[in-house]
Amino acid sequence: MTDDCIFCRIARGDLGTPFVAESEHNVAFRDLAPQAPTHVLVVSRQHLTSLQDAVPQHVGIVADALVLAAEVARQEGLLESGYRVITNDGPDAGQTVHHLHFHV
Ligand code: 5GP
Ligand code: ZN
Numbered sequence: 673m674t675d676d677c678i679f680c681r682i683a684r685g686d687l688g689t690p691f692v693a694e695s696e697h698n699v700a701f702r703d704l705a706p707q708a709p710t711h712v713l714v715v716s717r718q719h720l721t722s723l724q725d726a727v728p729q730h731v732g733i734v735a736d737a738l739v740l741a742a743e744v745a746r747q748e749g750l751l752e753s754g755y756r757v758i759t760n761d762g763p764d765a766g767q768t769v770h771h772l773h774f775h776v
Pocket of ligand 1: 678701703704705706759766767768769770
């Protein structure tokens, strides 16, 4: 965890951001600038810069994030209508926050 990383600070509760769901390795909260009627971020509790930082020891974190994303979709009533889970990795993908996260 780093003090200058906004998602580290949110994930450890420093900013009082309400979590819509959480799990052992990840937290989920609403995006500040939603790009869809439902736009939730699933963010790892451990600081990883992006998906390319993930190595086999992080499989549990990444798998947990995807399961939590599906749980968020269920809570938000999106299972029948459908939803997307995406991660942006690097400049050409438009990544702006350099802490692993998935958009739901
Ligand atoms: P990226 O472009 O890195 O894939 O996505 C970063 C996302 O984080 C953006 O959609 C942006 O709106 C969101 N975001 C950035 N800072 C904050 C913040 O302080 N709080 C919340 N809830 N979302 C943030
Ligand atoms: Zn971080």
